[in-house]
Amino acid sequence: MATAIIYYSKHHGNTKKLLDAIAASGSDVELVDATEKHELDLSKYDRIGFASGIYYGKFAEQVLTFAKVNLPTGKDVFFIATAGNPTKNCFNSIAEVTEAKHCKELGRYISKGFDTYGPFKLVGGLQKGHPTEEEIQGAIDFYKSL
Numbered sequence: 001m002a003t004a005i006i007y008y009s010k011h012h013g014n015t016k017k018l019l020d021a022i023a024a025s026g027s028d029v030e031l032v033d034a035t036e037k038h039e040l041d042l043s044k045y046d047r048i049g050f051a052s053g054i055y056y057g058k059f060a061e062q063v064l065t066f067a068k069v070n071l072p073t074g075k076d077v078f079f080i081a082t083a084g085n086p087t088k089n090c091f092n093s094i095a096e097v098t099e100a101k102h103c104k105e106l107g108r109y110i111s112k113g114f115d116t117y118g119p120f121k122l123v124g125g126l127q128k129g130h131p132t133e134e135e136i137q138g139a140i141d142f143y144k145s146l
Contacts, residue, residue, distance in 0.1 A: 003029045004042060005049035005080070006067070008060035010035070014082035014131055015051050018111065018139040025140045034062040040070055047076045047106065047146065050094050054083035058093035067097045078106040078146055080139060082131060109142040111135035 005022075009015035023029050029049075032040060042048055050067060052059040059081070071077075077098045079091050091108050098105065111131045131139075 001028065001046045002044060003027070003047040003049065004032055004040070004045045005029055005051055006032045006034050006040075006063055006070075007049075007051035007080075008034050008062045009051070009053060009082075014111075015053050015080065017131055018080060018082065018109075018136055019051055021136045021140055022143045025144070027143060029143075034060070034066045038066065038069070040066075042070050042075065043072050045075070047078065048103075049078045049080060049143075050098075051080035052094075054081055054090045057087075057089060059090075064093055064097055067094065067101075071098065071101050071103065073101045073103070075101070075103045076106050077103045078143075079108045080142075081108075081110045083110060083112065106146050107142065109139055111138065 005019055007015055007019055009019070019031050023031060048071065050059065050063050052063045058064075079094055081090050083090055090110060095105065112135065
C-alpha cells in the first residue's frame with residue numbers, strides 16, 4: 001500500500017526520529033519534507049500521513065498549507081505529532097483541513113518531544129530525552145496497525 005507522509009521537523013528533529021524509524025521498519029513509505037517540496041501529486045498514494053511538531057497548539061503552517069494545496073478529496077489520512085505538552089487539541093488544525101476535503105481519518109499518534117521553544121529555553125527545555133525508544137516503537141506500532 002503506497003503511503004506518503006508529509007512532515008515538518010526542524011528544531012530538534014523529534015518528529016523526524018519517529019518517521020525515520022517507521023521507514024526503517026520495512027514499511028513502504030515515502031517521507032516528504034514540507035519545507036523542501038511544496039507541490040506533489042498525492043493521488044497515487046493509498047494513504048497520506050501528516051506529521052509535525054506542535055507549535056502554539058497546532059501543526060506547523062508548512063504542513064497545513066501543503067495539505068490545503070495538495071491533498072485530494074476523499075483520501076485515507078493519519079496524523080503523527082510530537083509536542084512538549086501533548087494534548088488532544090494538537091490535531092485540530094490538520095483535522096480541519098482533511099475534514100474539509102472529506103478524507104477518512106485512520107488514526108492519530110502523539111508523543112512527547114524535547115521542546116526549547118520560547119520561554120522553555122530559559123528553563124533548559126521540556127521533555128528532555130523524548131521521544132524515547134518506547135515512544136519511537138509506539139509510532140512504528142501505530143503505523144503498522146493502520
